[in-house]
Amino acid sequence: MxxxxxxxxxxxxxxxxxxxxxxxxxxxxxxxxxxxxxxxxxxxxxxxxxxxxxxxxxxxxxxxxxxxxxxxxxxxxxxxxxxxDTPPRGPLRIEVHGTLARNLLFPRLPAFLDAYPDIELDISEGDRYVDLVREGVDCAIRVGELRDSDLIARRLTLLAEATAASPDYCKRHGTPTSIDALEGGHVMVGFKSTAIGGLLPLEFQQDGHVRRITLPTRVRVSGADSYVGAAFAGFGIIQAPRYRLDDYFAAGKLLPLLEPFPPVPRPVNIVYARTRLPSPRLRAFIEWASTTFVSEAALVLSRES
Missing domain, CATH: 1.10.10.10 (Winged helix-like DNA-binding domain superfamily/Winged helix DNA-binding domain)
Structure with a gap:
């Protein structure tokens, strides 16, 4: 050797x-x-x-x-x-949230694979934060504010979110017409976040400010699919990316709530370890994702990035 x-x-x-x-x-x-x-x-x-x-x-x-x-x-x-003068080649390991991969990344990947036929993708999905270096991952696509200063991040876009509940829930608890009305007998589905080590509060934009409210909860989950499933079952109010909810709104399975007070859009970043210089294949993926990881119906482009 x-x-x-x-x-x-x-x-x-x-x-x-x-x-x-x-x-x-x-x-x-x-x-x-x-x-x-x-x-x-x-x-x-x-x-x-x-x-x-x-x-x-x-x-x-x-x-x-x-x-x-x-x-x-x-x-x-x-x-x-x-x-x-050869194109990038070799394996590229990517970590991405499962629902994000299925709904937004996979539909666009054929274009990347056509452009770079010698790059092989190994995509793992999960809700937890992986240690990129220790677990041998080249990059991750993460939703939400970043907490790890050892990572280099590149903003891809912002995800528009919505507040929702099932028709059955609204029959039993009423349909709130103001943020203040939430504290009058409403409950939420608790989402246990590994990023903050607790339940995520509901967030609303009102008059240029952000209001965060944590409602009582009887059902707590740690997975995105279970979170939406708990809303279907009428266990409480949720907030999730619109790309996951719009079809359910159209089918009447979930109802949009408090639309004049939308949640804060969540940033989507591609991150890689500061200690690892990006390989040509990683740079190719970052550049491709930065220009194509958008969907007019589901994403709000960041004008600040």
Missing amino acids: DRFDAMRVFARIAERRSFTQAANDLSLPRATVTDAIKALESRLGVRLLQRTTRQVTLTLEGEVFYGRCLRLIADMEDAEGAFR
């Missing part, structure tokens, strides 16, 4: 904190990865990785070398791409 490939192996181990996971990512035998690091440390005359029974961590020398490896790898990929 040459020095450049050994640096790739070292960088992936540093990111995954595991010899085995790095070997799987790179499609290499575990023994080959181990031998490459031993040879690299012997050539440099320093220990780069601290191994324990549970995880692998960087030494101080390893931290310094890791940063230099990232720059060298990125420079080499750019140089090779420029001289070969």
Whole structure:
């Protein structure tokens, strides 16, 4: 294994904190990865990785070398791409919220795959916040305000949201005509957010201000599909992106509430680790997403971005 490939192996181990996971990512035998690091440390005359029974961590020398490896790898990929004049290629791991993937990302992906036939996408979905570096994810598409300062973010758009409840709920509790009326016997479906570690309040825009109200709740969920499902069952008021609710409004399965006081639009960002220089395939995906991740019926474009 040459020095450049050994640096790739070292960088992936540093990111995954595991010899085995790095070997799987790179499609290499575990023994080959181990031998490459031993040879690299012997050539440099320093220990780069601290191994324990549970995880692998960087030494101080390893931290310094890791940063230099990232720059060298990125420079080499750019140089090779420029001289070969070949399009970006290889695997790209993306994390995205499931409903966002199914409703907004997947319908647009054929255009990206046609433009970059040598890029292979590995898309995982979930409601939790993943550690991009430790879990080997190249980028994530996230909805809501970002909390992780170690990530570089690029704004894609803003999601318009709506307030809704089932017809049965409105029969039992009444249809609120003002924000103040919510506190007179109304309940909400509680959405447990991993971002804030608690239930998300309802948000309304009124006279240039944002009002946040947390109503009583008897049903609490942590998944987007369960959240809408609980509203169908009449368990309370919800707020969700309009792209998820408009069809249900049209079918009469849910009713829009308090439309003069819409929720605050939620930002959609594509994020990647600050410690990882973007590869040509990641840069291609970011540029594509920034220009195509829009839908006139579901999204409100940010004029500030």
